Amino acid sequence: MERTESLWLGRFWPDNWRYHTRMKVVGFLFTLPVLVFFLVFNIYPIVSAIVISFHEFDLFGPMTWVGLGNYENLAGNKNFWSAMRVTLSFTLFFGPPAWLIAFIFASLIREKLIGRFFFRSVFFTPTILSAVAMATAWSLLLRQNGPLNAMLGLSVSWLTKQDSALWGIVIMSVWQGVGWFMVVFLAGLQSIPQTFYEAAAIDGAGRWRLMRHITLPMLRPVFAFVVIHTIIAGMKVFTPMFIMTGGGPNNATRSMAMLIYHEGLRDLRMGRASAVSMVGFVLILILTVVQLRLFRVHEGIEE
Amino acid sequence: MSERSNVVRIARFGLLCVFAAVMLFPMVWIVSGSLKPLEQVFLIPVKWIPDPVQWRNYPEAWTSENFTRNLMNSLIVLFAQVGIQVFFPSLAGYGFAKHNFPGKEIMFVMILGMSLLPLQIIMIPLFVIVKQLGWINTYPGLILPISVNAFAVFFMRQFISSIPTEYIDAARVDGSGELNIFFQIVVPMVKPALVTLALLAALASWDEFLWPLIVISDQKLATLPLGISYLKSLYQAPAHWLLAVSVVMATPLLLIFLFAQQRIIESAAQTGIKG
Structure with a gap:
C-alpha cells in the first residue's frame, strides 16, 4: 500500500517522508496522550518514590539524603x-x-x-x-x-x-x-x-x-x-x-x-x-x- | 423427575433464600433506618417498617453539610473522568491495534504493567507532583492524575483488534485520514465496548475516596464521598442522617447496576472492578 495522498495532518508532513514513515508517526501519535499520562502520573511517581525513600523530606523543607535510614x-x-x-x-x-x-x-x-x-x-x-x-x-x-x-x-x-x-x-x-x-x-x-x-x-x-x-x-x-x-x-x-x-x-x-x-x-x-x-x-x-x-x-x- | 432430585431442588432453593435474606438484611436495615425517627433507629427488636415514615430525614441530612455542592463536584469529576477514560484509551487502543511503530510492544507491556501499580503505593510522590503543579485543591488535581487506567487501554486494544483490517485499509485506499477512520469506522464498531468502559469509569469515579481525600482539603471542592466522611467524622453525627446520605450515595450505583447488570457482571468477572 504505497500511497502519498492526504493523511491525517497531511499538509504538515515533510515532503520527502514516505507513506510508511508517516503511518508510523501517526500510530505513535494515537498512543501519545496515554503515554504522557502514564509517564507523568505513574512512572515518574514510582521512580520518585524510590528516590524519596532514601531521603528525609517533610514536603516544605529540603530533601536530606539518609541512605537506607528509612528502611x-x-x-x-x-x-x-x-x-x-x-x-x-x-x-x-x-x-x-x-x-x-x-x-x-x-x-x-x-x-x-x-x-x-x-x-x-x-x-x-x-x-x-x-x-x-x-x-x-x-x-x-x-x-x-x-x-x-x-x-x-x-x-x-x-x-x-x-x-x-x-x-x-x-x-x-x-x-x-x-x-x-x-x-x-x-x-x-x-x-x-x-x-x-x-x-x-x-x-x-x-x-x-x-x-x-x-x-x-x-x-x-x-x-x-x-x-x-x-x-x-x-x-x-x-x-x-x-x-x-x-x-x-x-x-x-x-x-x-x-x-x-x-x-x-x-x-x-x-x-x-x-x-x-x-x-x-x-x-x-x-x-x-x-x-x-x-x-x-x-x-x-x-x- | 425423580423424587430425590425434587427434594434437592427445594432444599437448594430454601438455602438460597436464607442466604439472600442474610445478604439483604444490612441493605434493608439501612434503607429502613434512613426513614425512621432517630430514637427508633436502634430499637431492639429491630423495627423493619418505619412508623411513622420520616421522609424529612433526607432533606435535613442533605442540608446538614454542603451536599449539593459535593454532588455538583462529584458530577463534574465524573463527567470529566468518564470522557477522558473513554476517549484517550480508545485512541491509544487504535494505535496499538492497527498501527506499527518502533517500540510499540514495549510501550504496551509497560502500560499493562501500570495496571499493577495501585494508587496506595504511589500516593506520596503523586501528591508531591500535584503540589508542584499547583493543583492541590483544584479540579485538574482532582480529575487528571487518576483519570486514565491501564486496563482501559488494554480493553480497547482488544476490541479494536477484532475489527477486520480490510475495512480500515479500504478507507485508507479511499484517502480517508486516520482521524476520520477512527471516528467514522472504529468508534461505531466498538460502541458496546465504549459503553462498558464509560459505565465502569462512572462507577469508579463516583465512589473514589482516597485520591480526593489526598488532594482536597477545601470543603468547597469536596466530592460526595468526602462530604459523607465529613458528616461521619462529626461528634455524634445523627445515625438516621448518616443512613440517609449513604442511601443517596449508593442509589445511583444500584440503578446503573440494574440497568446494565449483565455488562457489569461480565467485566467484573474478567477484571475485578472492586478492590
Missing part, C-alpha cells in the same frame, strides 16, 4: 510491623471465608433454578454499592446496640475494642466482597465443558466425586487468580479502615495503605512513608511474577 528505621518500627500484621490478618480473615461463601453461592446458582437471576443480583449488589457509603452505614450496623448484635444475640462493641475492630471490618468486607468472588467462580464454572460431567456421570460418579475430580481441579487457575487478587486487595485496603475506625483503636486496624497515608500525608514524613510504599511495591512485584508463572502454565494446558 533501617522500619525494621525496628513497631508501627510498621503492626501495619503489616493488620494487613496480613485482614487478608487471612477476609479471604478464605469470602472464597468459601462465594463458592457455595456460585455452586448453588450454577444450574437452572427458579430465581437464579434474582439470587445472583442479590449476592452481587453489595459489591457494586458505594464503599464509602457502606462503610459509613456499617459503622452503625456494628454498634454495640446495633442490629447485627441484635440478630446474633451478642453485645460486642465491634469497632471500639482492640480485639474485635478488625473483625468488624472483616465482616463488612466479606459481605461486600463475596459477590465479586461469586461472579468469578461462576465464570470459571461455566467454562468447564458439560461433557466432562456427562462422561463421569455415565461412569457412575456421584456429586461429591464430580466436585473433587472435575470441578475443583478445573478451577485451579481461577483459584490462583482469586488468591492473588485477594492479597493485592489486602495491600490496598484503606477506605473501610479510614471511615469505620480511623485505624484505631490503638492502631489495631491500621493497614499498610493507611500507614502510608498517616506517615506521609498526616505526619509529613514522606521518606518513611515512601519506604513503606516500596515494601508494598516489591510485594506486588513478587506476586505479579508468581501470577504470570501460574497463568502461563494454565494457558499451556488449555492450548
